[in-house]
Amino acid sequence: MKAIDLFAGAGGFSTGAQMAGCNVVWAANHWQAAVDVHLLNHPGAAHACQDLQQADWTQVPAHDLLMASPACQGHSRARGKDRAHHDAQRSTAWAVVSAAECHRPAMVLIENVPEFATWTLYPAWCAAMNALGYALQPMILDAADHGVAQHRRRLFVVGTQTKHPIELVFPSREHVGSASIIDFDAGRWSAIDKPGRSGATRARVACGRIAHGSRFVMPYYGSGSGLTGRCLSRPLGTVTTRDRWALVDGDRMRMLSTQECRRAMGFPDSYLLPKKHKDALHMLGNAVCPPVARDVINAIRSQA
Template sequence: MNVIDLFAGAGGFSTGASMAGCNVAWAANHWPDAVEWHSRNHPDAAHICQDLHQADWSQVPTHDLMLASPCCQGHSKARGKASGNPQHDASRSTAWAVVSAAEYHRPPTILVENVPEFLDWQLYRPWMLAMQALGYAVSPHVVDAADLGAPQNRIRMFLVLTQSAQPLKLNLPTLDHLSAASFIDFEAGRWQPIEKPGRAAATLERVRAGRATHGDRFLISYYGNTKTGRSLDRPIGTITTRDRWAIVDGDRMRMLSRWECRSAMSFPDTYQLPDNHRLAVHLLGNAVCPTAAKSIIEKLMDLA
């Protein structure tokens, strides 16, 4: 099965497709760093760095499956959706590139990934009607990546678009959850004392609350509304585009390494990342969990 990947980012969707046995033929993104690292990890695919509103779809190879992860920032509650915010309006508009590409190529199947709030977008219904006008039945699936093999609770929406009379509802598996402890290396990383000078009072309070509930080893969130710790026996919470999760071990703590973030996202250990930690975390936090993509694509292939 030949696959193209719109808004490919760090390559989570492409990696999941490759794990499912597909050939990733073409990938695109507007961010040069994302294109560089996608191309390093998927060297056999053709790559383009471009605003996909301006894409010439005649230059894109014929394919069986189109993958697309339009920008989610304009939909996500985590980033806000202020009315009239031009940056968010521009972000949401990237979804129309999927319509444009589908109009030209008419692939049998399209998978669109985004946050569940995509379904609440004011223009979602016109967008869906445009896809239906092209002959696609539209079937939303909201899934937790932890149910599909990632050691992370990450709720995302996958739209399954097929050239069929009725929407295709996938019967996805619910796998045993992998714990955060499965990928954390307590012998590695740059640990610091919890009680070091200058440590924020809010951080110390989170540590105290976590210790009261979970003992000496647990996770804490460095920002957001999470005031207590998180057990290492459950999947980690959502990996974001900036450092979020810290590991507490007795009287020491540290942030997750980029390698641990890679594992939390379910990328294989061989997946290359930049040396720059901040860039690596940004790329990973924007990505699709490969194991979730693999499960969905395999189910589609079984039904083909």
């Protein structure tokens, strides 16, 4: 099965498609750094760096599966106040319609935040896909249910050239705790009681120790997991585009490393990312978890 990857980013969809036995023949993104990373990891695919709303779809190779992760910031509850900018980001979803109209692949798979389904134009977007012959099956999946050491709820919309939406059946996978992604011998540690440490951080550490003992993870920036963090036997909370999760070990703590965040997303350790942690985390936080993509594609193929 041949696949293409729109808004490919770090390549989570492409990696998951390869896990499912697909041949990714083309990938595109507007950010050159992301295209470069995708090329390093998927050298067999043709690549384009461009605004996909301006793409000439006749130049894209024939394919059976169209995968796309349109910009999610315009839909996410974490979006900023720049409405015009986010309106432009929301419109990227229409590139999927244009690509599907040109090639009419047998299957289309879209990933976004759950709020995508509350977009004012979502019914119109669905109607456009229906007019092209696609029966749509939206579903919200948590990466933790697919063996990823992270709770990450995302909307997947499956489009097939069938009379009715297909019902997908997924394998039952146990949740994996964040302990599986952590290397306690790595990273840059600092003392919890160092001068300048905020009172809020100290309080959260103290509560975490009572709830979980000497080792646990907690949000260092932002909210989530209450005031106590979470034990290492649970999946991590959602990996975002900026540093968020801190690891506490006795009287020391540090932020999760690039390697640990890559594992929390379900990418293999050998997957190449930018050397700068900030750039790597930005790509990972926007990515699709490969094991989830693998399971969805395998489920689609089993019903085809």
